[in-house]
Amino acid sequence: MPLPTSPVVRRARLGAELRQLRRQATLTLEQVCERLGWASTSKLSRIELGQSRPDLADVFDLLDVYEVPTGQREALIVIARDAATNRSWWRALGEMGERQRTYAELEAGAATIFEYQPATVPGLLQTRAYARLRVTAGRLLDPEVDVDADTRARTARQDVLHRMDAPRYTAVLAEAALGCAGAPGHVWREQARHLVSLTRRPNVTIRVLPHGAPVAGSVIHPLTPFSCYAFPDPADPRTVVLETLTTDLRLTTEPDVRRYEQLANWLLDAALSGADTVELLSRHAEE
Incomplete structure (x- = not known):
């Protein structure tokens, strides 16, 4: 439900x-x-x-x-x-830290979600093994992170993409996010195959932004991950979240949101087509 x-x-x-x-x-x-x-x-x-x-x-x-x-x-x-x-709400979301809970609340109520990730696979698209590696790496900044609980929470959030009324989800991954540095080969192969399988879902779009592809005339790509959310009630404020190492910045003013929505469109224009993205991901899954 x-x-x-x-x-x-x-x-x-x-x-x-x-x-x-x-x-x-x-x-x-x-x-x-x-x-x-x-x-x-x-x-x-x-x-x-x-x-x-x-x-x-x-x-x-x-x-x-x-x-x-x-x-x-x-x-x-x-x-x-x-x-x-x-x-x-708290029971439905399960055991989560405050940062994850904010993302889960936004995702669960959204009609559309756009995510840009320059270096990693977004949380909603991660396999459990890949998610565990990411959560474990985060302990370098916060030793109090419960790896098991945070991994369970991250994978539980993914149910939002499989609901009957699932949001339309779009992700642009910079090609650097497809690197398997720090991940064992079998973990990355599973993750790449998982991305390919997700592209078959009617509500999910995944596109890869190649190295050096010009975005609005510049080959320097954004370095900060961000997410854009829109909601079924048009009076609810569209929201942008900028992800940083220690906290997340949430923007809801119309000028700020419009700028990031424009950037999202530029990133999509510069990214590979859906078919080329699947071909690239399939290649990564077999290498």
């Missing part, structure tokens, strides 16, 4: 709606917090930025301050309930 609407997306949408309501009421953060008796503006700021799971009582108080009419109020309460993560 599909998971409910993604809480992380609903938090971003709720925050944007509440921020707009406050500005329409010509109130500052300080004035709102003073009326509600909140000790500082940080609580309201985090709600508006979608950085915290909102308490429904706090949302009701804010709607009262902004004198929101009944129809709009009811719609916002529905969004607020989605934003306040419930226990069924």
